[in-house]
Amino acid sequence: MNPFTRTGAGLLRPAMAKAGYGVWLATATLGRLPHLRRRFRALLDYTYLAGVRTTPVVLMVGFFVGMIVSLQVGIELARFGQQESIGLLVAVTMAREMAPFVTCIILAASVASSMAAELGTMKVQDEVTALEVLSVDVVSFLVLPRVLALTLAAPLLTLFADVVGILGGGVIAVTQLHLDFSGYLHNAREALKTTGELIPLPEDLYVGLLKSTVFGFTIAVVGCAAGLQTSGGARGVGETTRAAVRTSIILIIIFNFFLGKALHS
Amino acid sequence: MIELQQVTKSFNGQKVLDGLDGTVAAGECLVVMGPSGSGKSVLLRHIIGLLRPDSGKVLVEGKSVPDLSPEELRALRRDMGYLFQSGALINWMNAHENVALPLRETTDLGEDEIRSRVQRVLALVQLEQAAEKFPSELSGGMQKRVGLARALVTEPRIILYDEPEAGLDPEMSANINRAIRQLKEELRMTSVVVTHSINCALTVGDRLAVLEHGRFLVEGTPQEVLDSDMPRVQQFLGAKRD
Ligand SMILES: Nc1ncnc2c1ncn2[C@@H]1O[C@H](COP(=O)(O)OP(=O)(O)OP(=O)(O)O)[C@@H](O)[C@H]1O
Numbered sequence: 273m274n275p276f277t278r279t280g281a282g283l284l285r286p287a288m289a290k291a292g293y294g295v296w297l298a299t300a301t302l303g304r305l306p307h308l309r310r311r312f313r314a315l316l317d318y319t320y321l322a323g324v325r326t327t328p329v330v331l332m333v334g335f336f337v338g339m340i341v342s343l344q345v346g347i348e349l350a351r352f353g354q355q356e357s358i359g360l361l362v363a364v365t366m367a368r369e370m371a372p373f374v375t376c377i378i379l380a381a382s383v384a385s386s387m388a389a390e391l392g393t394m395k396v397q398d399e400v401t402a403l404e405v406l407s408v409d410v411v412s413f414l415v416l417p418r419v420l421a422l423t424l425a426a427p428l429l430t431l432f433a434d435v436v437g438i439l440g441g442g443v444i445a446v447t448q449l450h451l452d453f454s455g456y457l458h459n460a461r462e463a464l465k466t467t468g469e470l471i472p473l474p475e476d477l478y479v480g481l482l483k484s485t486v487f488g489f490t491i492a493v494v495g496c497a498a499g500l501q502t503s504g505g506a507r508g509v510g511e512t513t514r515a516a517v518r519t520s521i522i523l524i525i526i527f528n529f530f531l532g533k534a535l536h537s
Numbered sequence: 538m539i540e541l542q543q544v545t546k547s548f549n550g551q552k553v554l555d556g557l558d559g560t561v562a563a564g565e566c567l568v569v570m571g572p573s574g575s576g577k578s579v580l581l582r583h584i585i586g587l588l589r590p591d592s593g594k595v596l597v598e599g600k601s602v603p604d605l606s607p608e609e610l611r612a613l614r615r616d617m618g619y620l621f622q623s624g625a626l627i628n629w630m631n632a633h634e635n636v637a638l639p640l641r642e643t644t645d646l647g648e649d650e651i652r653s654r655v656q657r658v659l660a661l662v663q664l665e666q667a668a669e670k671f672p673s674e675l676s677g678g679m680q681k682r683v684g685l686a687r688a689l690v691t692e693p694r695i696i697l698y699d700e701p702e703a704g705l706d707p708e709m710s711a712n713i714n715r716a717i718r719q720l721k722e723e724l725r726m727t728s729v730v731v732t733h734s735i736n737c738a739l740t741v742g743d744r745l746a747v748l749e750h751g752r753f754l755v756e757g758t759p760q761e762v763l764d765s766d767m768p769r770v771q772q773f774l775g776a777k778r779d
């Protein structure tokens with residue numbers, strides 16, 4: 273083997289092994305769904321941790337993103353005298369793209385890292401091994417409630433981001449583009465009324481919520497998989513946490529492209 | 538019944554177990570002593586299937602542990618208890634919940650039955666008062682005793698203790714040693730005890746083995762081993778007897 277192949281193989285093999293573990297963990301978690309009743313308490317706890325604790329950040333960031341979109345697009349529209357349709361553009365952009373994306377980036381940075389750090393610490397302190405020895409199903413006990421909590425929390429938070437984003441856009445519409453607020457809101461609401469062919473719900477809304485559901489699941493699986501594969505003490509936990517955030521953000525961006533393409537009608 | 542045949546294990550080219558042979562008969566207690574880093578914990582981890590040997594056989598109740606499927610291994614472990622050297626308690630659960638965990642997760646027992654069993658084993662390790670405390674609020678020795686209670690609560694037929702009395706005061710060590718012997722006699726548990734204490738070996742052991750360079754240097758009743766005239770054994774145990 274030449275040095276290039278060797279380096280490449282050396283870098284790729286662990287990455288492939290990790291990806292394989294992640295896919296296995298995702299499937300195993302879905303297979304444990306029947307255990308849900310027993311994990312209900314834990315599910316509520318983690319939904320609270322993942323959802324409620326990140327709500328303030330999501331609200332604030334969502335509001336600003338709405339303002340940014342409104343300002344950027346509004347200025348361009350005004351050049352053509354089309355600023356009346358700003359409500360439509362902000363609503364569609366938020367619902368379809370920005371709200372799920374921004375919300376899930378925040379979740380990746382805060383929740384994927386904390387899941388990786390928590391499970392990683394348990395791993396290096398032999399707690400995960402202890403569960404194995406006690407014949408406790410680690411996927412059902414540790415992973416299922418975390419993954420499900422984030423899968424539920426992500427679309428919910430995205431919905432919040434949609435609302436505050438549209439409000440933020442409205443503030444710009446009123447102050448910078450000199451539109452009236454009720455007209456803006458009406459325009460935005462009309463935009464979201466187009467229902468999809470498959471599901472009788474506002475299409476732009478459910479595309480965004482569907483995306484964020486997939487992202488939430490992905491973030492949690494990446495966080496848990498990284499945590500459970502930690503080795504090497506406190507330094508290993510640090511490395512794991514970083515890798516979890518990095519991987520989940522990369523996956524969100526890639527999945528965002530493919531989901532957006534697939535869900536486009 | 539535990540049988541080890543020619544077990545070899547290396548980590549990064551360093552041989553830790555090197556053709557180790559040994560048996561523990563049903564209901565018997567084997568004490569393993571040996572220098573720090575000689576592979577005692579590694580040996581226990583092979584018996585419970587956390588590590589696989591590079592070569593050789595590990596048989597528990599006649600089953601080859603490294604060859605079991607995950608389900609079979611889980612079933613076998615339900616009959617086994619393991620006391621971790623570090624205690625290894627789940628950090629977000631209090632002592633009571635930690636001890637109740639294996640019962641809640643692997644049995645259909647009702648909450649009342651679980652509570653009374655947990656209280657019984659916590660009393661055995663003299664921690665009834667600490668039931669509500671979290672691992673971070675317990676001293677190292679107390680965590681160790683909760684770990685012991687958790688290993689015992691399912692009443693396993695085989696139990697592996699990694700330094701059960703390390704970090705405990707002399708009175709508590711004596712109590713724990715007595716408890717281990719009592720369990721062995723009353724429940725006929727098969728046990729392996731890793732320890733650095735000759736007292737513990739004499740109290741609980743039917744047989745004593747000294748592990749060094751990857752295999753048992755000597756094996757016999759604790760008294761025989763103590764009286765052995767092998768220079769290395771005298772050197773190792775003699776230093777401890779003072
Ligand atoms: N997972 C592992 N990876 C690499 N090396 C390991 C691993 N586990 C154990 N070792 C090595 O195996 C050797 C034996 O370790 P072990 O923990 O069994 O020692 P011990 O006899 O239990 O010592 P002590 O009395 O201090 O607990 C050590 O040199 C250790 O570095």
Ligand SMILES: [Mg+2]
Pocket residue numbers: 577578579622699
């Ligand atoms: Mg050890």
